[in-house]
Amino acid sequence: MAGQRPVGVITRGTTNPNRLRRCDRWLAGPQAWRLRRAEGAPVVVDLGYGASPVTAVELHERLRRVRPDVEVVGIEIDPARVAAARPLARPGLRFAVGGFEVPLPDARRPVVVRAFNVLRQYDEQAVADAWATTVARLAPDGLLVDGTCDELGRLAAWVAVTAHGPRTLTLSWRLRGLERPGLVAERLPKALIHRNVPGEGVHALLEALDDTWRRQAPLASYGVRQRFVGAAAALREAGWPVLGGPTRWRLGELTVAWDAVAPRR
Incomplete structure (x- = not known):
């Protein structure tokens, strides 16, 4: 070269x-x-x-x-x-x-x-x-x-x-002081940032994550990490292909299979 x-x-x-x-x-x-x-x-x-x-x-x-x-x-x-x-x-x-x-x-x-x-x-x-x-x-x-x-x-x-192509999308937050996980939308990679609109997988993911975050509000009394772990677990239970587990979630890290967020059009 x-x-x-x-x-x-x-x-x-x-x-x-x-x-x-x-x-x-x-x-x-x-x-x-x-x-x-x-x-x-x-x-x-x-x-x-x-x-x-x-x-x-x-x-x-x-x-x-x-x-x-x-x-x-x-x-x-x-x-x-x-x-x-x-x-x-x-x-x-x-x-x-x-x-x-x-x-x-x-x-x-x-x-x-x-x-x-x-x-x-x-x-x-x-x-x-x-x-x-x-x-x-x-x-x-x-x-x-x-x-x-x-x-x-x-x-x-x-x-x-x-x-073999894109395999996963990982999102990561500083949990202390986090208002809602969907704020990470402004930092999506170029392949996805313009896809955060209704009808696209990444938009649905962030909407679902914010929803589980709201639903886990009672866990906030145990700390923001417990709330986030609860939100990630609920997201997986809802059928999203969330990889990893609580060890990574406690770090404010969430990984999903690429197929769930790949651009649809």
């Missing part, structure tokens, strides 16, 4: 420390098997990390607790951002210029590519091609995480994409 022009456009680049902690916790939790199963040092890419490399640094710190030999590569399309980040490089962490084509030396293939707050700045029609380009670079059983979050990482949502 030497000499190939990076695929994509420069984003605004805004970021903050600890902004992507919710996704990192998910990668180091339910998805940790991808790192542990890898033969040799697994490669994880922070794609489009922005004007500051802090999210790539944090990702390396968190994932090496799962797999000490993990290699994190921060990839940015803007050469100036890469040059600014390189003084922070260290064993297991480096930075490179690139885009959705995910340029890595020696034909290496990443186990995970995390692209947060990147595709949100593209047209919805560009999402499928960007997913396909990146997924083609993944290792077997590799994962692309396309997500969006607010400026402080209190609300987040991401799609897990594999060689």
Whole structure:
């Protein structure tokens, strides 16, 4: 891929420390098997990390607790951002210029590519091609995480994409002070944010989640976590394909099968 022009456009680049902690916790939790199963040092890419490399640094710190030999590569399309980040490089962490084509030396293939707050700045029609380009670079059983979050990482949502297409949607909240779960709608990934309208699965999901949240109000006296766990359990009982269980729900995290929210038109 030497000499190939990076695929994509420069984003605004805004970021903050600890902004992507919710996704990192998910990668180091339910998805940790991808790192542990890898033969040799697994490669994880922070794609489009922005004007500051802090999210790539944090990702390396968190994932090496799962797999000490993990290699994190921060990839940015803007050469100036890469040059600014390189003084922070260290064993297991480096930075490179690139885009959705995910340029890595020696034909290496990443186990995970995390692209947060990147595709949100593209047209919805560009999402499928960007997913396909990146997924083609993944290792077997590799994962692309396309997500969006607010400026402080209190609300987040991401799609897990594999060689078989999108598999799940995960929503994550800072539970303390949460008014209602449906507020995460403003942070849906680009593939879904314009689909939050009547007749679409993601709209029905958020409506159902707000309804179960209201119905679990009596549990608020036991704390917001208990209320959220009750809402997630009620959502599953209502027939929604909710994955995981109370351990993740207590963290303010809810994952559903993609088929339930996939765009219908």
